[in-house]
Amino acid sequence: MFELTKIVYKDILRFDELTIEKGKVSILTGESGSGKTTLLKLLNHMITPDEGTVLYNGEDVKALNPVLHRRNVVMLQQMPAIFPGTVKDNLIAGLAFSEKTVPADAELEEALHTVYLKKPLETKAGGLSGGEKQRLALARVLLMDAEAYLLDEPSSALDDETADEVISSFLNKAKKKHKTVVMVTHSKRIAAHYADVNILLKEINQKKRGQSHEG
Template structure:
């Protein structure tokens, strides 16, 4: 589905070749600064590489309409946006931005249930805890029904037990619909349990520093 060739981005990331398969759960791991979030941004066409090519279904991402691409390849940032208003307002915000029909409340409540968020649709979203807001954002992403979900530390604000429940449920829903999931996590437990395709990134700028020191 994705193919990265001879990629370099600033002094953050250098990848000779990486292929990411369709309908699989790929999990990116590596120490802080190794470029995990940068990879997601490249796949989402939020940034462009300084060198190299990113392909999506065989086409150079640079040639694709970025708005349409981001509707097909949705990215959930580590600190997701929470909009003023209710839980319902937040759930339908993504659908409205993407010009997709808004489902009835039953479907919205099912999305909340799927991420273990037991809140009324009328709850004020800004009053939720960090972990609850993270789950609300996951439910919003799930409702978009995109081809690809790019998730940047989607369970970082959750305890281990809740994180496992939420990620397991989200991935089950995604797999049922043959979606592609590419997730960044620092959790070894999550990575070991759910990665169908594990991808480990090493810190590129550390290699540059070591090379300069050796020189």
Template sequence: MFILKSVIYKDILDIDYLKIEKNKITSITGESGSGKTTLLRLLNKMISPDGGSILFNGEDIESINSVELRRKVAMLSQSPVIFEGNVRDNLLMGLKFSEKNLASDETLIDILKSIHLKKSLDENPSNFSGGEKQRLALGRIIVMNPDVFLLDEPSSALDDDTAKDVISSLCSYVKANNKTLIMISHSKALSREFSDEIVELKNINSEKDGK
């Protein structure tokens, strides 16, 4: 799926070699400043490395059209973006941006159930709590049906019980549909419970990054 070779990015990342397997759930862990979010941004081609190469399914990521890549590799940032409009509009926004066919209301309702968000499609999310907005943004990524999910702290605004329910549902979806999930997690317990692989990044100022 992804292979990183001699990847350097500023004074944040220095990775000799890292392989992230297809159809696996991989958690990225590490202390603050170790480059976890930077790694996800590199995999989504939001930024480019200063040195080295990143391969996606055997192809250099720099040679892949950015729009085409993001149709297959979708990223959810830690601070969820909520768009104007109702819940339906927000769930469909990713499909509109990527110029994919829009999903039916039935599909959207099923996704709301899977992320434990008890809201109607016609509700305005502007007054949702932080956790509700995070789940809505996660639902927007799921409805896009990418091959790879890149999630930056997807449960950071959720209480422990809800976080476990949401991550469990997401991992079940990933496994059932042969997807790949790469997520940054602040919870070591959730990482151990749900991950096939755990990649630990260490601060470049003290020690080279590694697996």
């Protein structure tokens, strides 16, 4: 699905090649500053490399319409946006961006069930805890039914037990639909349990250490 060759991005990333396979769960791990978030942004076409090529299904990402690309390759940032209004308003926000039909409430509730968020659709989103907001954003991403999900620390605000439940449930749903998932985590436990492919950035990255503070 993704093929990256001869990548250079500032002093953050420098590597010869990386392939991310379609339909697999690839988990990125590495110390702070190793370029995990930067790599997700390259895949999402939020940034472009200074050198090298990022291919998505054989096409150079630089040549793709960024908006259309981000409908196919959805990124959930570590501090996801929560919009004013209700839980339902937040769930359908991503669908509006993707110009997709809003499903019946039952499907929205099923997405909440997948991420273990037991809140009525009419609940005010602003009153949710940090962990609940993170799960709400994850449910929103799931509903977008993208080809690939890029998840940056999607369980960072959750305790270990809840994180296991949520990540396991989300990935099971994604795998049933043959989706591609690229996930950043600092949790060795999550990486060990849920990765089809583990990508340790320090093993491929040739950048000089100590020059960047971006994850």
